[in-house]
Every structure is written in structure tokens, then in C-alpha cells.
Amino acid sequence: MELAIRSPRGGVQPSPGDSAPQSVSTNKARANQQNIPKPNVGVLDVRADGPNAAKRQRAKTFKTRTGCKECKRRKVKCDEGKPTCNRCKAVGLTCHFPLSSSVSLNPASNATAIATTSTKATSPVGTFNSYTEIVRTNSAGQGGATATAIPGGDTRILVVPDYVTTVFKDQTSWDMFSTFLFTNEQGTSLPHNKLAAITPQIAHHNPAIREMCCAVGAAVGAFTAPHVNGEEAEKAQQLSLMYYNRTIRAVRAAGTALESLLAVAHVAVIFMVYDMMRGDMKAATLHFDHASRLLVSYFGKRCEQENVSLTDLKLNALESAMFDMFQRLSTYSWPLELGISGDERPLFKGGKRCWGRHRYEIGNMPTSFRDLDEALRWWDVTQHHISHHLFDDLAVVDPENKAVWEKAFTVLHNWHSAFVLLYRYTEDHQYDAPHRYVTACIFEALYTECLSGLHLQLNADAKVLPDARPIWREIIRTTRRMQQELKSSIDWNVMDNMVLKPLVIVLFKCRDEQVRKDVKVVLEEAVAWYGNTCLAAVMLGMMNMKGHQIPKQMKNIERAVGWHLTSIGCGPGVISIG
Incomplete structure (x- = not known):
């Protein structure tokens, strides 16, 4: 087989050992060329970008089949962090997560999925899509389960990418947070709880508060839903404990900065809500005492920084709401029962801690x-x-x-x-x-x-x-x-x-x-x-x-x-x- 070498300029040169004498006539050269079988001519392309060029050594990285589009394009392992993975953040790229392959691209299917995630979806338990609707299975004719109770396994939330998808990684987390919003609704006929009103807003950028809100949402189905029992209640309780443990890990990672003291005290308030729902008064008291000490330390350091007294310290909305809440909890007894049945009402007295001696003077x-x-x-x-x-x-x-x-x-x-x-x-x-x-x-x-x-x-x-x-x-x-x-x-x-x-x-x-x-x-x-x-x-x-x-x-x-x-x-x- 002849071997022809293609120069970088694209020309074809004959092999050095087979070069014909210059005295050979043109007709003879043409005759000889007709006897050369063209399929047996091998072309060795030695250009830098040719197929036979030496392969470049690639930096050792891990390939990935999941993750954001940029990490797939770069063929690197994606940590799937939301809203931006760490690899994209390190090089300043815009992070985009693709839609799950399990999500139908049919517009009709998308509309059905969107309706399923709506908080106004009708159900036998009311107009809210609670945890019982997530774990409930349809009849065989309707195609099996509507969702899964395992976070990460349900991708209905990804049908229409929006701001929610940058905060919640799966449908279950969003549903549990929505349940928390439902139970946190105050109405307009009772005095206003400012801390409860601003908690959902803070949860969007504070992972510890967000996870604890999801834990409370799951606890609704586990402890306070009369129509939920047996296996469904057990699943809801396990789900709430999972978010509970996530919250603990997030609190440990919060650090000891001044703003972290207030955030951890805020998380402790939601822990108290969780404890009251399941009737654990010992845990509720511990969380109350811990949060009280954190707030005393926080306001003391704030006064030192501003070099003013607590009375003259300017508080933002969260600080003011937290101060009012703990002043309230340290003043009133906590009713364990409301006496709706007509029986006596047992009360539980929280820690008697003085709040307001130097903040709001009665005069x-x-x-x-x-x-x-x-x-x-x-x-x-x-x-x-x-x-x-x-x-x-x-x-x-x-x-x-x-x-x-x-x-x-x-x-x-x-x-x-x-x-x-x-x-x-x-x-x-x-x-x-x-x-x-x-x-x-x-x-x-x-x-x-x-x-x-x-x-x-x-x-x-x-x-x-x-x-x-x-x-x-x-x-x-x-x-x-x-x-x-x-x-x-x-x-x-x-x-x-x-x-x-x-x-x-x-x-x-x-x-x-x-x-x-x-x-x-x-x-x-x-x-x-x-x-x-x-x-x-x-x-x-x-x-x-x-x-x-x-x-x-x-x-x-x-x-x-x-x-x-x-x-x-x-x-x-x-x-x-x-």
C-alpha cells in the first residue's frame, strides 16, 4: 500500500523511495497512474487539528451525567447546588439546570402538572394540596401515584422554571413549605403577629429557617391532621424529622457572627412551634431558654456597637418582632389546652425572664x-x-x-x-x-x-x-x-x-x-x-x-x-x- 503524506498546506507528495525519474514521458506516467489502486492509498494527516494528530492531555476531571448545562458542556462533575453550583460560581458562568427527563413536554401534560402543584387544587380534604395529597395514590386507571414522598424524586416543580426552582430543589420541599404558609396564615380578625408574617420572606434566603418551615409543614400531616393516620402519618413524621435534622446541620454551619445569633434565635422560635405541635414541653422550654440567652447576647452586642442604650437602639423589623415575641412569651402562661370541651385548662409557665425594662418604659x-x-x-x-x-x-x-x-x-x-x-x-x-x-x-x-x-x-x-x-x-x-x-x-x-x-x-x-x-x-x-x-x-x-x-x-x-x-x-x- 502506498503512503502519501499530506503537507500542512494541503498538497500531496509522493513517497521518497518511489519517486519517478524526471526523464519518463508524460504518457508513461499516466499509464502507471492507472495501475495504482486508489483504495489502497493511505493518507496520513499530520496537521495540528487533523484526526491523526497527537491527542492533547486533558486535565483529570470527573465526567457527569447530571447537573447543570454548563458543567455538562465542560464535562466536569456538578455539585448541583442551587441556585448556582460551585463550579459555575468559581468561573463566573451562568448556571442553568435542565428540565427532568421524567417531565412530559406535552403542553397538556404540563398544564395538568401545574394544576397539581397549585395550592388551590381541589381535594377531599379541602382546597389545599397538603401532604396527604402528595403521598396519596390514584386509581389504576389514572396512572398510579401522583407524586412521591421522597424529596428529589418528584420534579413537578420544574415544569415551569421560575424563582421557586432556585430556592426549593424538589416538589416535596415546596409542598411542605406551602403547608407551612397555609398554617401560618393569620387572617385579619386577630391581633397581628409580625414575626410570623416576615418568617416566609426570611426563609427564602436563610436555609435553616427554610428547612425548619418545611419541618413544621410536614408535622401538620404527622400530628394535627385527624384524617391522616397509620402509614401516611408515619411517612409525614419521618419527613418532618428529615427536615428537622437538616435544620440542625444548617444551624451548625451558621457560624458565630453577630447576625447569626439573631437568625439562630429565630430558628429556635420555629423549633418551639414544632415542639408544641407534638406536645414536647421539655424541648420547647429548652429552645425558649436558649433563644432568650441568644437574644440577650445579641442586643447587648448591638448596644455596644452603637454605643447606645437599649431604649435608644434602632431596631429593624426582625429585631423588633423578635423582641416583642419573647417579651410576650416570658409574660403569659402557655395554654396546653383551651378548655373547648368545658374541662379545666392546664397552663404552662415559660421561663420568667425580664424583657422591656430598658426598652419600653411604662411612663x-x-x-x-x-x-x-x-x-x-x-x-x-x-x-x-x-x-x-x-x-x-x-x-x-x-x-x-x-x-x-x-x-x-x-x-x-x-x-x-x-x-x-x-x-x-x-x-x-x-x-x-x-x-x-x-x-x-x-x-x-x-x-x-x-x-x-x-x-x-x-x-x-x-x-x-x-x-x-x-x-x-x-x-x-x-x-x-x-x-x-x-x-x-x-x-x-x-x-x-x-x-x-x-x-x-x-x-x-x-x-x-x-x-x-x-x-x-x-x-x-x-x-x-x-x-x-x-x-x-x-x-x-x-x-x-x-x-x-x-x-x-x-x-x-x-x-x-x-x-x-x-x-x-x-x-x-x-x-x-x-
């Missing part, structure tokens, strides 16, 4: 509150001042010590004087804004309850005491009117927050039989309209049971709602002396 209380949020803050300060300052020493709470008791009644009177104009304004506009009127009535009832409790502790034989029952009846009347006006235009979950939770406070606070019967009428109307999926059905069931007959899931719901009431300042309004 700086405004003469008139501008809104209900300000009224709530100063109600907490008033309760805290009476509990931690006036009656902190058992030696001064003797009924013979009139000076201390007069100070307590004066502080309560000052708060009510600043609140009364706001209360009258909401009363005048109760048909335009009934939800605000309900909130104002709750504050008025708490004040009346506290005033009556102090009078009774000062004089156990007192016969005439302030009565809050007319205010409770006003709340029942207003919520019933709201329900009748809104029942055809809102979902049952909105009705739970706007109408039913204020009625929970009435059952929690009032033991009058006629008042409880009036509440029962409103609950029966709610069940007739929305069915057994709403909170009214749970409340009705508990009202018709004795304490030992209430299922564990219902007790968990009762304790979780009681924790919610404490977190918004609607816990026991009676200051227990001693």
Missing part, C-alpha cells in the same frame, strides 16, 4: 394609640410591667400593701384610656371593617378580664366585678354576621382565620353556658356550609366530648391553636400573683 406610653398594633405592643408592656416589676417580689403583693396594687390599677387604667378612642372608632365603623372591630373587642375583653382578676386577687370576697360576657356576645354576633356575608365568596381556610379563631378565644376565655351555646350555633352553620374539613367541625367535636375522649390529633390541634393565641397576645389575660 412613655402614648396618651392615644394610633392603631391596633400599637395597642397590642403596649398591652404586652403593661402586662409585663405588672408581672415582672410591680409583683415580681412576693413580699410586696400582700393585700395590705395598697401602694403596689394602686400602681397596678393605675397602669391598667392608663392603657385603657389610650385605647378607648380607638375602640369607639372601630365600633362606629363595625359594618365597614368588622374584622378590626372583632380585634378591638378582643382587647377590650382582655382588659376587662385582667381588671376583674386583679380585683378578685386583692379581695377574694368581692361581689361586683367587671364582666366581659357582653363583649364576648358582641364578638359572636359580629363573627356570625361576617360568616353569613362572606360564606359564598371565600374558602373554608379563610373562614377559619377570619371567623372561627376569634370564637376559639371566646371558648377559651368564657365558661358561661349561654355564651358557649351561642358559639355552637355559629359553628354548626359553618359546618353546614363548608363540611367537616373546617376548624368548626373539630371545635364542635371537642365540645361534645369529655377530655379523655378527645383523640390525640385533636389535642395537638388544640395545643397548637393555644400556642398561636399566646404568640399574638391573646393568652391568659389574668396576671397570677405569686
